[in-house]
Amino acid sequence: MLGFSYYLDHTFNEDDQNYLQSMKQHHFTEIFTSLHIPEDNQTAYADRLKDLLDHTTSLELSVFVDIDKKSLQNLPQELTGFHLRLDDGFTNQDIAQMSQKSSLALNASTLSESDIAELHSYQANFHNLEAWHNFYPRPETGLDLNWFLQKNQWFKSLGITTQAFIPGDQALRGPIFSGLPTLESQRHQDLLAAAIQLQKNDVDKIFIGDPRLSLKYQNKFYDYFDKGVLDLTLKTNSQFPSYLTNRILHNRPDPAADVIRVVESRGMNALNTETVLPLQSTPRNAGSITIDNQNYGRYMGEVQLIKHDLPLDERVNVLGRIDQASIQLLPYIGANAAFKINTKE
Structure with missing residues (x-):
């Protein structure tokens, strides 16, 4: 209450x-x-x-x-x-x-x-x-x-x-x-x-x-406590695909230790592009949003939110980053948890 x-x-x-x-x-x-x-x-x-x-x-x-x-x-x-x-x-x-x-x-x-x-x-x-x-x-x-x-x-x-x-x-x-x-x-x-x-x-x-x-936090509280959806906010988005924003996404039912794996991402990417080409690799700091590129084979198109700092990986492109407040919410995205990545408050 x-x-x-x-x-x-x-x-x-x-x-x-x-x-x-x-x-x-x-x-x-x-x-x-x-x-x-x-x-x-x-x-x-x-x-x-x-x-x-x-x-x-x-x-x-x-x-x-x-x-x-x-x-x-x-x-x-x-x-x-x-x-x-x-x-x-x-x-x-x-x-x-x-x-x-x-x-x-x-x-x-x-x-x-x-x-x-x-x-x-x-x-x-x-x-x-x-x-x-x-x-x-x-x-x-x-x-x-x-x-x-x-x-x-x-x-x-x-x-x-x-x-x-x-x-x-x-x-x-x-x-x-x-x-x-x-x-x-x-x-x-x-x-x-x-x-x-x-x-x-x-x-x-x-x-x-x-x-x-x-009002920003009133909406966040309503979304979580009434709808069960955590609102995350994108901080950097120069290369962030629009098909991932402002819509409800889910973590996998078998949650990973280091990352949040977006259930819908590979299917959504298949509708938007044929191939995810490698980009210049950068470290996957906590709060980074990544997508697996073609070098990861059948995992291509999988989007992840990084829970804590991970090293760069040439098979993984960094698409953007959520803000500091949203990073504090990552520990609460458990199995099957719903969340949104918003482009603005």
Whole structure:
């Protein structure tokens, strides 16, 4: 499940409305926001939350509000229609009582075995409890990957839904503007690669931590999470054949260790040219897209994506190269996996 963040630091406007609609169209289904209400600005924050809820209700987007106990007490009681992500001040007895009525997200990073035992003793409704990790604005402070994986495996053994954040790309949140990831290793990673890594490591809900995700990445997320297609982008294409671009291709069902072998390529090449003549050989660096020439006999016409640096081979022509972000996606193109090589974003 995919989610994104919206922050109450401004009045809801038309640009916000368009963004919410676009994210919904790309199958993001939940929103995270924070409501630590300043004493002198309670009315403004409450009004902004109401405006957000008015629009998310019509779009059928669920909202989780990060809140501490003091801010919850200051929140107007007539505001309803959202879930809580509990911060400071709540006891396990509070949580157990609240879980009887609504869904709650707890701090995954600090939740301990003793907390779980206490929640059981207070008869908490565990069907309404989720474990949400924090995001970390300051560089070098994001979570360690191995610790994170162990924590998530523990939650899965308890049957608890897990959540984590990756950064955005179109607008980063201040005042540091260094992204809002849960994992430090993902602070500068390709966003789709980061999301897939979380998905494959026991994370049920993947949220964008920063205020905006570009349309480029909205499309990439939609193609992968809804259609099962990885979008790659061509970086150099002076000799790249058009019959390979902007269409769905597949890796073989018996995936190779060093390369991705395009199933459709030899048949497609036969329709476009009789012979693949040798070109000047160049090294096959990671991200290179190659085609076997006539010197490779019956393999002529096979197109491959190179996973890691390989030496030049006079039987192989280098056609082009995907960009650095796309290279990070190559490890996720497994057996029978679908992908596209796009000429532009």
